[in-house]
Amino acid sequence: MGNAESSSETPRRKYDDDDDDDDDNIRRWLRRPTKKENDEGESSTQFSTVLKVGAAVAAGGLLTLGAYSTLSSSSPSPSAELEAHEVKRNKYNYERKIKIMSYNVWSSGMEVEKRMEAIGNLVKQYSPDIIFFQEVTPNIYKLFERSTWWQLYNTSVSSPDGRKPFCMLLSKLRVEMFKSITFSNSMEKELCLGVINVGLYKRLIVATSHLKCQTNEMTNSEERVSQAKEALRNLQQFPNVIFGGDMNWDEEEDGVFPLQGSWTDAWAELRTREPGWTFDTESNEMLKGRKPLQKRLDRFSCKLEEDFRMMNIEMIGKEAIPDLTYCNEKGMELPVLPSDHYGLIFTISSNV
Numbered sequence: 001m002g003n004a005e006s007s008s009e010t011p012r013r014k015y016d017d018d019d020d021d022d023d024d025n026i027r028r029w030l031r032r033p034t035k036k037e038n039d040e041g042e043s044s045t046q047f048s049t050v051l052k053v054g055a056a057v058a059a060g061g062l063l064t065l066g067a068y069s070t071l072s073s074s075s076p077s078p079s080a081e082l083e084a085h086e087v088k089r090n091k092y093n094y095e096r097k098i099k100i101m102s103y104n105v106w107s108s109g110m111e112v113e114k115r116m117e118a119i120g121n122l123v124k125q126y127s128p129d130i131i132f133f134q135e136v137t138p139n140i141y142k143l144f145e146r147s148t149w150w151q152l153y154n155t156s157v158s159s160p161d162g163r164k165p166f167c168m169l170l171s172k173l174r175v176e177m178f179k180s181i182t183f184s185n186s187m188e189k190e191l192c193l194g195v196i197n198v199g200l201y202k203r204l205i206v207a208t209s210h211l212k213c214q215t216n217e218m219t220n221s222e223e224r225v226s227q228a229k230e231a232l233r234n235l236q237q238f239p240n241v242i243f244g245g246d247m248n249w250d251e252e253e254d255g256v257f258p259l260q261g262s263w264t265d266a267w268a269e270l271r272t273r274e275p276g277w278t279f280d281t282e283s284n285e286m287l288k289g290r291k292p293l294q295k296r297l298d299r300f301s302c303k304l305e306e307d308f309r310m311m312n313i314e315m316i317g318k319e320a321i322p323d324l325t326y327c328n329e330k331g332m333e334l335p336v337l338p339s340d341h342y343g344l345i346f347t348i349s350s351n352v
Helices: 023-030 035-042 078-083 110-124 138-145 221-236 266-270
Strands: 060-062 066-070 088-089 094-104 130-135 166-171 175-184 190-199 202-210 240-248 298-304 308-316 325-327 334-335 345-350
Touching: 023 308, 066 334, 088 334, 094 110, 094 202, 094 240, 094 266, 094 298, 130 138, 130 202, 130 240, 166 175, 166 190, 166 202, 202 221, 221 240, 221 298, 240 345, 266 298, 266 308, 298 345
Parallel strands: 094 130, 202 240
Antiparallel strands: 060 066, 088 094, 094 345, 130 166, 175 190, 190 202, 240 298, 308 345, 325 334
Protein backbone atom coordinates (compact mmCIF):
# COMPACT_ATOMS: atom_id res chain seq x y z
CA MET A 1 0.00 0.00 0.00
CA GLY A 2 1.25 3.52 -0.71
CA ASN A 3 2.13 6.30 1.66
CA ALA A 4 -0.72 8.47 2.88
CA GLU A 5 -0.32 12.22 2.99
CA SER A 6 -1.54 14.25 5.94
CA SER A 7 -4.92 15.84 5.47
CA SER A 8 -5.30 19.58 5.94
CA GLU A 9 -7.44 18.87 8.97
CA THR A 10 -4.80 16.83 10.75
CA PRO A 11 -1.39 18.32 9.90
CA ARG A 12 1.22 15.73 10.74
CA ARG A 13 4.64 14.80 9.42
CA LYS A 14 6.48 11.63 8.59
CA TYR A 15 9.27 10.21 10.69
CA ASP A 16 12.46 11.34 8.95
CA ASP A 17 16.00 10.41 9.89
CA ASP A 18 17.23 13.56 8.14
CA ASP A 19 14.76 15.85 9.86
CA ASP A 20 16.50 19.11 10.73
CA ASP A 21 13.59 20.74 12.57
CA ASP A 22 14.61 22.04 15.96
CA ASP A 23 12.86 21.83 19.32
CA ASP A 24 10.94 25.05 18.65
CA ASN A 25 8.91 23.13 16.11
CA ILE A 26 7.95 20.58 18.77
CA ARG A 27 7.04 23.36 21.19
CA ARG A 28 4.74 24.76 18.53
CA TRP A 29 2.92 21.44 18.43
CA LEU A 30 2.88 21.19 22.20
CA ARG A 31 0.88 24.32 22.83
CA ARG A 32 -2.57 23.41 24.10
CA PRO A 33 -4.89 22.90 21.11
CA THR A 34 -7.62 25.47 20.60
CA LYS A 35 -11.22 24.38 20.73
CA LYS A 36 -11.45 24.79 16.96
CA GLU A 37 -8.41 22.57 16.40
CA ASN A 38 -9.69 20.01 18.84
CA ASP A 39 -13.12 19.98 17.23
CA GLU A 40 -11.59 19.61 13.78
CA GLY A 41 -9.41 16.74 14.94
CA GLU A 42 -11.95 15.04 17.15
CA SER A 43 -15.59 15.86 16.50
CA SER A 44 -15.75 14.97 12.82
CA THR A 45 -16.83 11.44 12.08
CA GLN A 46 -15.87 11.90 8.43
CA PHE A 47 -12.20 10.94 8.82
CA SER A 48 -11.47 8.07 6.46
CA THR A 49 -7.89 9.01 5.57
CA VAL A 50 -5.44 8.87 8.45
CA LEU A 51 -1.67 9.27 8.39
CA LYS A 52 -0.09 5.86 8.38
CA VAL A 53 3.55 6.09 7.39
CA GLY A 54 4.17 3.34 4.92
CA ALA A 55 0.49 2.51 4.30
CA ALA A 56 -2.72 4.18 3.22
CA VAL A 57 -5.47 3.01 5.52
CA ALA A 58 -8.99 3.29 4.19
CA ALA A 59 -11.33 2.70 7.10
CA GLY A 60 -14.11 4.25 9.11
CA GLY A 61 -13.13 6.67 11.84
CA LEU A 62 -13.86 5.74 15.43
CA LEU A 63 -13.71 8.81 17.62
CA THR A 64 -13.82 8.46 21.36
CA LEU A 65 -13.30 11.65 23.34
CA GLY A 66 -10.72 12.86 20.88
CA ALA A 67 -8.96 9.59 20.18
CA TYR A 68 -9.51 7.74 16.96
CA SER A 69 -8.66 4.32 15.66
CA THR A 70 -8.60 3.18 12.07
CA LEU A 71 -10.56 -0.02 11.70
CA SER A 72 -10.31 -2.52 8.86
CA SER A 73 -13.02 -5.04 8.07
CA SER A 74 -10.96 -7.75 9.75
CA SER A 75 -10.15 -5.69 12.84
CA PRO A 76 -11.72 -6.13 16.30
CA SER A 77 -15.19 -4.79 16.89
CA PRO A 78 -15.59 -1.12 17.88
CA SER A 79 -16.76 -2.21 21.32
CA ALA A 80 -13.46 -3.99 21.89
CA GLU A 81 -11.50 -0.93 20.80
CA LEU A 82 -13.54 1.35 23.05
CA GLU A 83 -12.11 -0.50 26.05
CA ALA A 84 -8.71 1.02 25.25
CA HIS A 85 -10.20 4.50 25.65
CA GLU A 86 -12.34 3.76 28.66
CA VAL A 87 -13.61 6.75 30.58
CA LYS A 88 -14.55 6.34 34.22
CA ARG A 89 -15.70 8.71 36.88
CA ASN A 90 -13.89 8.98 40.17
CA LYS A 91 -15.02 10.99 43.18
CA TYR A 92 -13.23 14.09 41.90
CA ASN A 93 -13.58 14.00 38.15
CA TYR A 94 -13.71 11.88 35.03
CA GLU A 95 -10.61 10.05 33.87
CA ARG A 96 -9.62 8.32 30.67
CA LYS A 97 -7.08 5.50 30.50
CA ILE A 98 -4.20 5.48 28.03
CA LYS A 99 -2.18 2.25 27.67
CA ILE A 100 1.42 2.22 26.45
CA MET A 101 3.27 -0.99 25.59
CA SER A 102 7.05 -1.31 25.41
CA TYR A 103 8.66 -4.44 23.98
CA ASN A 104 12.13 -5.44 22.83
CA VAL A 105 10.98 -7.98 20.25
CA TRP A 106 14.44 -9.61 19.88
CA SER A 107 15.98 -9.35 16.44
CA SER A 108 16.97 -13.03 16.39
CA GLY A 109 15.61 -15.10 13.52
CA MET A 110 14.90 -18.01 15.85
CA GLU A 111 11.22 -19.00 15.31
CA VAL A 112 10.67 -15.38 14.38
CA GLU A 113 7.29 -15.84 12.68
CA LYS A 114 5.78 -17.67 15.65
CA ARG A 115 7.29 -15.22 18.11
CA MET A 116 6.00 -12.16 16.27
CA GLU A 117 2.58 -13.80 16.03
CA ALA A 118 2.68 -14.21 19.82
CA ILE A 119 3.63 -10.56 20.29
CA GLY A 120 0.81 -9.61 17.95
CA ASN A 121 -1.57 -11.63 20.10
CA LEU A 122 -0.41 -9.62 23.11
CA VAL A 123 -1.11 -6.42 21.19
CA LYS A 124 -4.62 -7.66 20.47
CA GLN A 125 -5.11 -8.83 24.06
CA TYR A 126 -4.03 -5.59 25.75
CA SER A 127 -5.04 -3.19 22.96
CA PRO A 128 -2.44 -0.51 23.80
CA ASP A 129 -3.03 3.00 22.52
CA ILE A 130 0.70 3.53 21.94
CA ILE A 131 3.47 0.98 21.34
CA PHE A 132 7.25 1.28 21.71
CA PHE A 133 9.12 -1.48 19.84
CA GLN A 134 12.87 -2.07 19.95
CA GLU A 135 15.08 -4.40 17.87
CA VAL A 136 12.72 -4.39 14.92
CA THR A 137 14.32 -5.80 11.75
CA PRO A 138 13.06 -5.34 8.18
CA ASN A 139 11.74 -8.91 8.30
CA ILE A 140 9.95 -8.35 11.62
CA TYR A 141 8.48 -5.11 10.28
CA LYS A 142 7.05 -6.97 7.28
CA LEU A 143 5.60 -9.68 9.53
CA PHE A 144 3.88 -7.04 11.65
CA GLU A 145 2.72 -5.17 8.57
CA ARG A 146 0.71 -8.21 7.44
CA SER A 147 -1.11 -8.44 10.78
CA THR A 148 -4.68 -7.21 11.21
CA TRP A 149 -3.83 -5.26 14.36
CA TRP A 150 -1.23 -3.21 12.43
CA GLN A 151 -3.96 -1.42 10.52
CA LEU A 152 -5.14 0.24 13.74
CA TYR A 153 -1.91 2.20 14.19
CA ASN A 154 -0.01 5.14 12.75
CA THR A 155 3.64 4.11 12.46
CA SER A 156 6.84 6.12 12.71
CA VAL A 157 8.86 4.14 10.16
CA SER A 158 7.85 4.19 6.50
CA SER A 159 10.43 1.89 4.95
CA PRO A 160 12.58 -0.57 6.93
CA ASP A 161 14.57 -1.88 3.98
CA GLY A 162 18.31 -1.99 4.57
CA ARG A 163 18.05 -0.83 8.17
CA LYS A 164 19.79 -2.45 11.09
CA PRO A 165 17.55 -3.34 14.06
CA PHE A 166 15.70 -0.17 14.97
CA CYS A 167 13.15 1.35 17.33
CA MET A 168 9.71 2.49 16.27
CA LEU A 169 6.56 4.08 17.65
CA LEU A 170 2.97 3.14 16.87
CA SER A 171 -0.10 5.09 17.92
CA LYS A 172 -3.85 4.74 17.60
CA LEU A 173 -4.17 8.30 18.80
CA ARG A 174 -3.77 11.36 16.62
CA VAL A 175 -0.10 11.85 15.69
CA GLU A 176 1.04 15.40 15.07
CA MET A 177 4.74 14.73 14.66
CA PHE A 178 7.26 11.89 14.60
CA LYS A 179 10.91 12.81 15.00
CA SER A 180 14.25 11.06 15.54
CA ILE A 181 17.31 12.45 17.28
CA THR A 182 20.59 10.60 16.78
CA PHE A 183 22.71 10.39 19.92
CA SER A 184 25.91 12.40 19.80
CA ASN A 185 28.07 9.38 20.70
CA SER A 186 26.54 6.89 18.24
CA MET A 187 25.19 7.00 14.70
CA GLU A 188 23.29 3.76 15.32
CA LYS A 189 21.40 4.74 18.47
CA GLU A 190 18.65 7.32 18.53
CA LEU A 191 15.78 8.80 20.47
CA CYS A 192 12.47 8.28 18.66
CA LEU A 193 9.68 10.58 19.77
CA GLY A 194 6.17 11.53 18.84
CA VAL A 195 3.78 14.35 19.67
CA ILE A 196 0.39 12.78 20.36
CA ASN A 197 -2.93 14.60 20.61
CA VAL A 198 -4.79 12.58 23.22
CA GLY A 199 -7.91 14.71 22.92
CA LEU A 200 -9.56 16.94 25.49
CA TYR A 201 -7.16 19.77 24.49
CA LYS A 202 -4.12 17.79 25.66
CA ARG A 203 -0.89 16.64 24.07
CA LEU A 204 1.60 14.03 25.21
CA ILE A 205 5.24 13.51 24.19
CA VAL A 206 6.13 9.82 23.88
CA ALA A 207 9.67 8.59 23.27
CA THR A 208 11.56 5.33 23.06
CA SER A 209 15.15 4.23 22.67
CA HIS A 210 17.43 1.20 22.84
CA LEU A 211 20.52 2.31 24.72
CA LYS A 212 23.99 0.86 24.24
CA CYS A 213 24.18 -2.70 25.56
CA GLN A 214 26.90 -4.60 27.34
CA THR A 215 29.08 -7.08 25.48
CA ASN A 216 31.18 -9.97 26.73
CA GLU A 217 34.24 -7.73 26.51
CA MET A 218 32.91 -4.33 27.55
CA THR A 219 30.26 -2.90 29.86
CA ASN A 220 29.78 0.19 27.63
CA SER A 221 28.50 1.95 30.74
CA GLU A 222 29.94 5.35 29.84
CA GLU A 223 28.20 5.39 26.45
CA ARG A 224 24.92 4.15 27.92
CA VAL A 225 24.85 6.70 30.73
CA SER A 226 25.66 9.47 28.27
CA GLN A 227 22.78 8.40 26.01
CA ALA A 228 20.33 8.28 28.92
CA LYS A 229 21.33 11.77 30.04
CA GLU A 230 21.12 13.12 26.50
CA ALA A 231 17.64 11.64 26.00
CA LEU A 232 16.34 13.06 29.27
CA ARG A 233 17.93 16.43 28.52
CA ASN A 234 16.11 16.56 25.18
CA LEU A 235 12.81 15.61 26.82
CA GLN A 236 13.14 17.68 30.00
CA GLN A 237 11.99 20.91 28.37
CA PHE A 238 8.55 19.53 27.50
CA PRO A 239 5.54 18.90 29.76
CA ASN A 240 3.82 15.51 29.95
CA VAL A 241 6.46 13.09 28.68
CA ILE A 242 6.58 9.27 28.66
CA PHE A 243 10.03 7.78 27.97
CA GLY A 244 10.25 4.01 27.75
CA GLY A 245 12.19 1.22 26.12
CA ASP A 246 15.19 -1.04 26.51
CA MET A 247 17.61 1.03 28.54
CA ASN A 248 20.00 -1.91 29.09
CA TRP A 249 20.40 -0.39 32.53
CA ASP A 250 22.54 -2.04 35.18
CA GLU A 251 22.56 -0.20 38.50
CA GLU A 252 25.74 -2.01 39.52
CA GLU A 253 27.63 -0.65 36.51
CA ASP A 254 25.68 2.50 35.66
CA GLY A 255 24.46 3.77 39.02
CA VAL A 256 20.98 5.18 39.52
CA PHE A 257 19.09 5.99 36.33
CA PRO A 258 19.67 9.76 35.91
CA LEU A 259 16.17 11.06 36.62
CA GLN A 260 16.01 14.55 38.08
CA GLY A 261 13.37 17.03 39.11
CA SER A 262 9.82 15.84 38.48
CA TRP A 263 10.80 12.69 36.58
CA THR A 264 9.47 9.42 38.01
CA ASP A 265 10.46 5.78 37.55
CA ALA A 266 7.07 4.16 36.95
CA TRP A 267 7.95 0.65 38.14
CA ALA A 268 9.77 1.84 41.24
CA GLU A 269 6.82 4.08 42.11
CA LEU A 270 3.98 1.66 41.40
CA ARG A 271 5.57 -1.70 42.33
CA THR A 272 8.07 -0.78 44.98
CA ARG A 273 8.46 -4.30 46.39
CA GLU A 274 9.00 -6.10 43.07
CA PRO A 275 12.36 -6.24 41.26
CA GLY A 276 10.84 -5.84 37.79
CA TRP A 277 13.43 -7.96 35.99
CA THR A 278 12.50 -7.82 32.31
CA PHE A 279 15.52 -9.93 31.40
CA ASP A 280 15.64 -12.96 33.67
CA THR A 281 17.55 -16.13 32.86
CA GLU A 282 15.93 -17.79 35.87
CA SER A 283 12.24 -17.30 35.06
CA ASN A 284 12.50 -17.17 31.25
CA GLU A 285 12.95 -20.85 30.44
CA MET A 286 14.00 -20.03 26.88
CA LEU A 287 17.22 -18.60 28.35
CA LYS A 288 18.24 -21.65 30.39
CA GLY A 289 21.93 -22.40 30.03
CA ARG A 290 22.91 -18.78 29.51
CA LYS A 291 25.11 -16.83 31.87
CA PRO A 292 22.85 -15.89 34.81
CA LEU A 293 21.40 -12.41 34.50
CA GLN A 294 18.45 -10.79 36.25
CA LYS A 295 18.12 -7.11 35.39
CA ARG A 296 15.43 -4.47 34.93
CA LEU A 297 16.72 -3.57 31.50
CA ASP A 298 13.39 -2.23 30.25
CA ARG A 299 11.61 0.61 32.02
CA PHE A 300 9.26 3.57 31.80
CA SER A 301 10.13 7.03 33.09
CA CYS A 302 7.64 9.86 33.01
CA LYS A 303 7.28 13.54 33.72
CA LEU A 304 3.59 14.27 34.10
CA GLU A 305 1.82 17.45 35.08
CA GLU A 306 -1.62 17.68 36.64
CA ASP A 307 -3.31 16.69 33.37
CA PHE A 308 -2.12 13.09 33.75
CA ARG A 309 -1.37 10.56 36.47
CA MET A 310 0.19 7.10 36.64
CA MET A 311 -2.19 4.21 37.24
CA ASN A 312 -0.56 0.83 36.74
CA ILE A 313 2.38 -1.03 35.22
CA GLU A 314 2.65 -4.75 34.53
CA MET A 315 4.96 -7.24 32.86
CA ILE A 316 3.75 -9.26 29.87
CA GLY A 317 5.01 -12.01 27.58
CA LYS A 318 6.10 -14.35 30.38
CA GLU A 319 4.31 -17.44 29.03
CA ALA A 320 5.88 -19.92 26.62
CA ILE A 321 4.33 -20.32 23.18
CA PRO A 322 2.33 -23.60 23.24
CA ASP A 323 3.82 -26.63 21.46
CA LEU A 324 6.96 -24.80 20.34
CA THR A 325 10.52 -25.66 21.35
CA TYR A 326 14.06 -25.11 20.09
CA CYS A 327 17.54 -26.46 20.83
CA ASN A 328 20.06 -24.00 22.22
CA GLU A 329 23.81 -24.04 21.61
CA LYS A 330 24.27 -26.61 24.37
CA GLY A 331 21.78 -28.99 22.80
CA MET A 332 19.08 -28.35 25.40
CA GLU A 333 15.49 -28.51 24.13
CA LEU A 334 13.75 -25.47 25.56
CA PRO A 335 10.40 -23.70 25.25
CA VAL A 336 10.09 -20.58 23.11
CA LEU A 337 8.77 -17.30 24.51
CA PRO A 338 7.82 -14.23 22.47
CA SER A 339 11.19 -12.59 23.19
CA ASP A 340 14.27 -12.86 25.36
CA HIS A 341 12.88 -9.78 27.15
CA TYR A 342 9.53 -9.43 28.85
CA GLY A 343 7.33 -6.57 27.75
CA LEU A 344 5.71 -3.82 29.80
CA ILE A 345 2.24 -2.28 29.80
CA PHE A 346 2.09 1.15 31.45
CA THR A 347 -1.31 2.74 32.03
CA ILE A 348 -1.84 6.42 32.73
CA SER A 349 -5.02 8.43 33.01
CA SER A 350 -5.98 11.81 31.66
CA ASN A 351 -8.35 13.83 33.78
CA VAL A 352 -11.33 15.34 32.03
